[in-house]
Amino acid sequence: MRRSGRRQDMDTPDSGGMTPLGRKTAETGINFTSTTRFSRGLTFIRTHTLFGQSPTRRIIPQTSLLQENADPQKIAFLLRKQWTLYSVTPMYKFSYGNLKEYSRLLSAFVAAEKQKGLAVEVGNDLGIKVTLSTLLGLKGTDQDQVAILVQIASRSQLPFENAENKVVWSGWFCCISGDDLLESVPEDFTCLSLFLANGAESYTAIVGSWFQKTFDCYFSRLTISPLNLAWMAAMWTGCKVDSHMAATELVFSVPCIPQSLDISYAIHPEDAKALWDTVQKTPGEVTQEEVNLFMDCLYSHFHRHFKIHLSATRLVKVSTSIASAHCDGNIKILHSKHLIGVLTLLTELAISQIQ
Amino acid sequence: MSLVRPFDKLPTLNSAAILLVGTDESQQQQLAEAILKEKKNFKINIHVATSLPLPAERDHIRPRIDLIAFMINMQSKHSLRNVEASLSHMDANFFLGKVCFLITGVGRMNHCSVEMNAVRKLGNLYCSPVLFCELDSEGIRVATAQRLLRMLQICAGHMPGVSALFFSSLMKSSIDE
Numbered sequence: 041m042r043r044s045g046r047r048q049d050m051d052t053p054d055s056g057g058m059t060p061l062g063r064k065t066a067e068t069g070i071n072f073t074s075t076t077r078f079s080r081g082l083t084f085i086r087t088h089t090l091f092g093q094s095p096t097r098r099i100i101p102q103t104s105l106l107q108e109n110a111d112p113q114k115i116a117f118l119l120r121k122q123w124t125l126y127s128v129t130p131m132y133k134f135s136y137g138n139l140k141e142y143s144r145l146l147s148a149f150v151a152a153e154k155q156k157g158l159a160v161e162v163g164n165d166l167g168i169k170v171t172l173s174t175l176l177g178l179k180g181t182d183q184d185q186v187a188i189l190v191q192i193a194s195r196s197q198l199p200f201e202n203a204e205n206k207v208v209w210s211g212w213f214c215c216i217s218g219d220d221l222l223e224s225v226p227e228d229f230t231c232l233s234l235f236l237a238n239g240a241e242s243y244t245a246i247v248g249s250w251f252q253k254t255f256d257c258y259f260s261r262l263t264i265s266p267l268n269l270a271w272m273a274a275m276w277t278g279c280k281v282d283s284h285m286a287a288t289e290l291v292f293s294v295p296c297i298p299q300s301l302d303i304s305y306a307i308h309p310e311d312a313k314a315l316w317d318t319v320q321k322t323p324g325e326v327t328q329e330e331v332n333l334f335m336d337c338l339y340s341h342f343h344r345h346f347k348i349h350l351s352a353t354r355l356v357k358v359s360t361s362i363a364s365a366h367c368d369g370n371i372k373i374l375h376s377k378h379l380i381g382v383l384t385l386l387t388e389l390a391i392s393q394i395q
Numbered sequence: 396m397s398l399v400r401p402f403d404k405l406p407t408l409n410s411a412a413i414l415l416v417g418t419d420e421s422q423q424q425q426l427a428e429a430i431l432k433e434k435k436n437f438k439i440n441i442h443v444a445t446s447l448p449l450p451a452e453r454d455h456i457r458p459r460i461d462l463i464a465f466m467i468n469m470q471s472k473h474s475l476r477n478v479e480a481s482l483s484h485m486d487a488n489f490f491l492g493k494v495c496f497l498i499t500g501v502g503r504m505n506h507c508s509v510e511m512n513a514v515r516k517l518g519n520l521y522c523s524p525v526l527f528c529e530l531d532s533e534g535i536r537v538a539t540a541q542r543l544l545r546m547l548q549i550c551a552g553h554m555p556g557v558s559a560l561f562f563s564s565l566m567k568s569s570i571d572e
Contacts, residue, residue, distance in 0.1 A: 096512070265504065266508040267510060328510065351508075352473035354508060
């Protein structure tokens with residue numbers, strides 16, 4: 041029962057199971073203070089995500105608009121691109137003041153890796169330039185850490201085109217409304233749990249390994265389960281979009297067939313919205329039952345026409361006017377207005393994966 | 396259409412019957428083969444059905460069913476709906492220890508289309524044990540077959556001093572904290 045009010049629970053400090061265990065470890069005196077704090081946090085989390093259960097209720101963030109200090113050019117850069125999702129454990133001793141220094145070191149590291157292990161001198165011009173910068177305004181709550189954008193630019197090989205460096209790879213870290221994790225993490229750690237990359241995978245691997253070595257964190261691919269895709273389908277269908285309505289499309293993969301068969305199910309966005317409006321009871325909040333009902337309605341409609349049980353297949357992709365997501369962990373966000381909302385859900389998934 | 400009843404027929408000497416109910420026939424086949432491979436000192440009948448109720452016309456040649464295992468594939472919501480629909484065609488006496496829910500496909504959590512909560516709720520609602528397994532893995536398949544066989548022995552009354560009801564209440568105390 042406690043699970044049902046997930047968000048509300050975090051405001052009240054007496055969240056059931058966490059206090060007794062925390063006290064017990066402190067009494068035995070084996071653990072150091074910081075470890076106790078950490079283990080207490082983990083206990084708190086474990087009570088909520090036993091067996092990787094998703095919460096039964098999610099709140100649609102009210103302040104879905106970006107904060108005023110957001111740079112519209114940078115935000116526009118994040119939209120309409122295919123990003124691959126990763127979850128990142130908290131980074132140790134990451135400092136926002138050292139971004140320039142990090143850029144320099146990472147440039148040298150990328151250049152060295154590209155030259156297959158040959159020694160390079162830090163600071164030399166190597167034709168590769170890495171820039172770390174902050175992405176201001178990308179926050180769900182005031183406690184969230186500032187998002188970081190990493191870009192790799194490569195000097196063009198042709199000498200007469202030396203004016204512009206071409207961005208060959210980009211990635212960004214963010215953590216939107218990741219309060220549950222922040223509470224449990226000791227001071228020296230920076231929580232930027234969600235990492236999104238666009239560009240050659242070899243660069244992602246190099247940048248990932250540098251961050252892993254430097255800040256003692258761990259990157260892992262974030263895949264999205266069919267259950268969470270159903271959540272996305274429902275939540276994004278319910279969002280208002282003023283212009284450029286794209287069809288709501290669901291792609292299903294049929295198992296047990298030698299060559300995979302995909303079924304694409306496209307619904308007119310207004311019809312999907314009308315259906316969702318009849319399903320949703322309280323505005324601003326989505327429950328698991330509502331998501332199930334919404335999907336069941338779509339399934340039974342499809343069954344009536346084609347005699348195929350979509351509930352026996354696996355949902356692999358959802359695309360709406362807001363964003364599109366693939367179960368492999370690829371996402372494309374289309375609307376800046378709903379950027380924070382989409383990232384909040386993804387941050388939650390990333391956090392539940394690293395715990 | 397008749398209900399499946401646990402006590403309407405006489406037991407056959409030295410034999411036991413298990414009924415596997417589920418939508419995925421290849422999984423039923425896999426599990427049945429694993430059960431038959433196990434060494435046992437009694438005759439075992441494995442019946443498979445995609446859903447209940449069972450057809451009435453062959454009821455007279457069907458042996459007494461000692462244990463029903465409902466198979467739910469975590470990757471298919473349809474299998475859960477099918478089991479939920481089948482449950483209403485059973486005699487209530489079955490739920491005194493002769494039913495279990497076998498949850499398959501738990502090995503790949505990111506392919507799950509069924510919430511873990513839903514199956515746990517189902518187990519609680521029908522007072523029956525929920526077993527988790529991954530039939531694609533050889534070791535777990537064998538272990539699951541052994542487990543089912545043991546339960547079947549108890550349900551068929553082959554274990555002196557242990558009844559199905561006693562066993563299920565033992566299982567239950569370990570499931571609910």
